[in-house]
Amino acid sequence: MNLQKLNPWNWFKHEEGTPAADSQIPIQRSSVDNPPTAGSASHPMMQLHREIDRLFDEAFRGFGLRSLPSIPDWSGMADDATFRPRLNVSSDEKSYEVSLEAPGMTRSDLSLDIKGDVLTIRGEKREEQEDREKHYYRVERRYGMFQRVLSLPDDADIDAIAANMKDGVLKIRIPRREVAEGTVKSVEIGD
Structure with a gap:
């Protein structure tokens, strides 16, 4: 059994303010506990x-x-x-899925770029024109530009990544491929 497959991938090692690349990121869910x-x-x-x-x-x-x-x-x-949409990362045996909350945004407000093994999601949520004559007691909506940077695992099939947007949620499907085990190269030790 390959124990490395059980080790979670650090998707966020390229984002600012995240733990070092070699640290583990546990799954976090909100709960009353x-x-x-x-x-x-x-x-x-x-x-x-x-x-x-x-x-x-x-x-x-x-x-x-x-x-x-x-x-x-x-x-x-x-x-x-600042405005920073939340995302979920999940997987099964065939693919990874990244879903990003993007309410009030359209496909033209978002862009996806891949460079090497890094997936960058950029977007902008524009502020709606509101009646300036009204007195607002509370404004909770956030607006602005954002960027999420995800490190793709070795078994991600970068050429087959697909994305769609429905009901304010961007879903990115990243198929998995078999990764050939690296060949072992011996290095001779000199005097």
């Missing part, structure tokens, strides 16, 4: 922030004043200050 992080809505600091906002709003209404405009949503700022 995970403790709240500094940017999550259930973190005590975020709860305190919301409560202080509520108290100030009540105080201003007591004087007959309008409530203060709310500051931007801080819950996501601890994770990312």
Whole structure:
């Protein structure tokens, strides 16, 4: 049995802020068992922030004043200050699949490039024109340009990669191919 096949591939070794290329990246899923992080809505600091906002709003209404405009949503700022769509990477015996959340985007907003063993997904989510006469209490949508860089495994068939977009999700199918085991070359040790 080839134990190397059980070792997960580090797809994110070319993205900034990721662990070193030789480290393992465990599968992460959100669950109620995970403790709240500094940017999550259930973190005590975020709860305190919301409560202080509520108290100030009540105080201003007591004087007959309008409530203060709310500051931007801080819950996501601890994770990312820019627009960065989330993605999933999965596989079976025949192929890998990368699915990227791209709501409100079209195929013309995205581009896929492959250079060597690196797949780069670029895109831009443009801000919608909103009525400037309205007073917004909260704006949670994020806009801007993004780039996701994925390192392709050795068994990825780069020439057969296909992508499609449906219902705001970009799906990239990367077929797997057999990788010939490398031949062993002996090196003679000199004096």
